[in-house]
Amino acid sequence: MNPIPLFPLSRALYPEGILHLRVFEIRYLDMVKQCIAEQSEFGVVPLLAGNEVRTPEGKEVLADFGTMAKIERWDVPMPGLMQLRCVGTTRFRLLSSEQRKYGLWVGEIECLPDDPPTPIPESLQPSANTLGRLIADMQQERIPVAEMPFAPPFRLDECGWVANRWAELLPLLPPQQRHLLADGDPQSRLGQIQDILKRRKLLVG
Template sequence: MSDHAWLPLFPLNTVLFPGGALPLRVFETRYIDMVRDCMKRDAPFGVVRIKSGKEVGVAAQPDSVGCLAHIVEWDMPELGLLMLQTSGGQRFRVLETRTLPDQRIEARTELIADDADAPPSAELVACATALNTVIKDINEAARASGEGGFSPFPAELKLDSTCWVANRWCEILPISTLARQKLLELTDAQSRLAIVHQYLVQHGIVAGDKSH
């Protein structure tokens, strides 16, 4: 990104995590132009949660931390509609924004270092085992739909990684986008996994620690 100081932002009512898979349906001219420019430069754009405002129309106010989205695949099934598959890269912090005449937002950013992976733990094993079951169920449902159902999970599973397991759970838990955003902003993978584990125990998805 060094050759392009201003990062184009795509404000959405969702939160992208590193290593995540995010399909996007792009139909607004301003964002089709943005995506084309990124593809030309083989550069990512930034996905940020909308703090206030809407996805369409006047520029929305983005949250202060987002995630780079790398374009993996694209298709234009009809004129004026781009279908993208994107992959979550590194997180970034928004330092300054500017709004372009077409109401697109660009930002000066600083990258946030990737979380260090924590040593294996009982929490990781419990969360990873449950996640593996969920992934299989969702993938089977996507295949059974017969309509090119999309799996929200990357092809390569990293069930021995605290970062990866915590991030995938953060994407699929039925929580608010604000709660998801707070989890994205944590800079410690073990803390993120601990919160996920607590949620799964409270909702009976994994067993609690019987020693307590």
């Protein structure tokens, strides 16, 4: 497999997650234009150290797990600025990486299996109930689906889907995000998420 372009971010992307990006750095503008032209995807990896916007003194440290992103929509509101709506597709392990011209990261990856449909056990149901309440509140407030932080179908009966959506919503530290991306067991991930929700007193029952 040829190296893929990488987009390091302070927030992780998970499969089926929605990602809005404002792209203005040369390294990413060129990458995005190529992805659109070739209908190809790029990889999103959490930043363990460094800044999203390149600085002369900064050093970026990438996590070794990430998620592929597919560009669904794009807009060019002004020269040198692109606005993107992307969706997460496949998790991957980052085997190696290097920086190229203008600071663009590329990497060799190993794609990881999709989550198997895993029903939510009774002990973890509060996590799904709380997320369902949040979605219902958004619908009651008539928030357009396109503006919600996640897209339908809302699979509130699957461990992986619920865990991924909470992982995107919660203010997790980069090492926590990396750990969740690396965990291929959906029920294990949801258990970790529910522990966080309990500590933050966010569960509704």
